[in-house]
Amino acid sequence: LAGGDSPRHIVSISDASLAWWDELYSLCRQIIQRPEVFSGACRGKLMASLFFEPSTRTKFSFQTAMLRLGGGVFGFENANDISAAKGESLADTIRMTATYSDVIVMRSPYEGAAKAASLYSEVPVINAGDGGHMHPTQTLSDLATIAQTRGGIGGITVGLCGDLKYGRTVHSLVTALAMFPDIKFVLISPNELAMPDYMLKFMRARDMVYDICGDLRDALPSLDVLYMTRAQTERAGGGAGLSDAFMLNAAKLQSAKSDLVIMHPLPRVNEISPDVDSDPRAKYFDQARFGMYIRMALLLKLTALGRSAPEAAAATGGSRCENAACVTRRELYLPPLKNADGSCAYCDTTKQLIIDS
Numbered sequence: 011l012a013g014g015d016s017p018r019h020i021v022s023i024s025d026a027s028l029a030w031w032d033e034l035y036s037l038c039r040q041i042i043q044r045p046e047v048f049s050g051a052c053r054g055k056l057m058a059s060l061f062f063e064p065s066t067r068t069k070f071s072f073q074t075a076m077l078r079l080g081g082g083v084f085g086f087e088n089a090n091d092i093s094a095a096k097g098e099s100l101a102d103t104i105r106m107t108a109t110y111s112d113v114i115v116m117r118s119p120y121e122g123a124a125k126a127a128s129l130y131s132e133v134p135v136i137n138a139g140d141g142g143h144m145h146p147t148q149t150l151s152d153l154a155t156i157a158q159t160r161g162g163i164g165g166i167t168v169g170l171c172g173d174l175k176y177g178r179t180v181h182s183l184v185t186a187l188a189m190f191p192d193i194k195f196v197l198i199s200p201n202e203l204a205m206p207d208y209m210l211k212f213m214r215a216r217d218m219v220y221d222i223c224g225d226l227r228d229a230l231p232s233l234d235v236l237y238m239t240r241a242q243t244e245r246a247g248g249g250a251g252l253s254d255a256f257m258l259n260a261a262k263l264q265s266a267k268s269d270l271v272i273m274h275p276l277p278r279v280n281e282i283s284p285d286v287d288s289d290p291r292a293k294y295f296d297q298a299r300f301g302m303y304i305r306m307a308l309l310l311k312l313t314a315l316g317r318s319a320p321e322a323a324a325a326t327g328g329s330r331c332e333n334a335a336c337v338t339r340r341e342l343y344l345p346p347l348k349n350a351d352g353s354c355a356y357c358d359t360t361k362q363l364i365i366d367s
């Protein structure tokens with residue numbers, strides 16, 4: 011969340027402060043308790059919904075959140091329908107959309123695309139998923155689910171299971187949990203879908219404790235929260251799915267704690283057997299509901315910020331990242347932005363950002 015305590019754009023969860031989260035979550039709880047009080051809170055505001063990559067849950071969640079606040083929604087369903095398909099730059103699509111809207115929600119297959127968009131937007135930009143990189147509002151839903159079901163976040167062991175390489179929800183969740191005390195992780199994945207280096211580096215730099223495990227059965231008894239994910243086959247170039255070692259069913263759950271919280275960002279494919287759905291520990295549908303409420307709180311906060319001049323009105327030479335999925339490989343005018351360690355500030359991979367002379 012760029013901008014510290016009161017972030018203007020929700021690009022990554024990494025700058026979120028606890029104070030900001032506490033405020034957002036407390037607003038979310040007020041909305042859950044008395045939704046009628048907020049039914050006109052965004053009247054006259056418009057949310058632009060730019061989904062350059064398919065989405066059902068996240069898109070519906072944002073749209074219903076805005077409609078329940080009394081605001082309006084416009085956007086496109088299919089990226090082929092818009093001017094980008096005619097060769098328009100992302101910067102121009104965003105400048106144009108910002109003139110019509112009060113907030114932009116955007117999903118892209120390119121890593122760092124929301125960061126890039128935020129540089130050109132007069133209105134707040136929310137990252138609804140950028141390739142295999144980050145998905146900060148899914149994380150807000152995840153945090154709300156943990157907080158609601160356990161009464162707080164902290165002092166827990168979290169198992170992350172499945173595709174930890176391309177699963178952007180996992181990267182955002184780990185980043186966010188760095189703010190909370192005494193969180194341990196068990197990373198449960200096949201070797202070829204292991205947590206990327208830049209995330210392991212992030213965790214080590216913050217002394218976050220993690221174990222690596224090749225079978226969910228071995229990890230289950232120690233977990234307080236189990237975060238299941240599907241294989242992101244669309245990013246792995248149609249790669250393999252997940253084997254039985256990364257699937258959950260009622261029989262395996264017998265060894266788990268009685269107050270385990272089972273989450274999944276959805277859609278599930280076959281990672282969680284339907285025989286788990288009736289178990290009171292299964293929280294993945296509640297998680298989707300909390301997702302709508304926390305997005306209501308977020309839209310309320312961000313649309314109240316109004317307009318301000320975009321950061322990068324004029325580009326000063328382009329840059330290109332070594333990561334083939336990075337937005338800088340497609341939008342060649344983007345200003346060079348590096349993290350302190352020299353890595354690309356758009357996609358955060360440890361790959362270098364090459365500056366065009």
Ligand code: NCD
Binds near residue numbers: 145
């Ligand atoms: C996730 C996503 O889009 O990254 N889904 C979601 O936001 N509800 C997970 C996924 O697609 O597997």
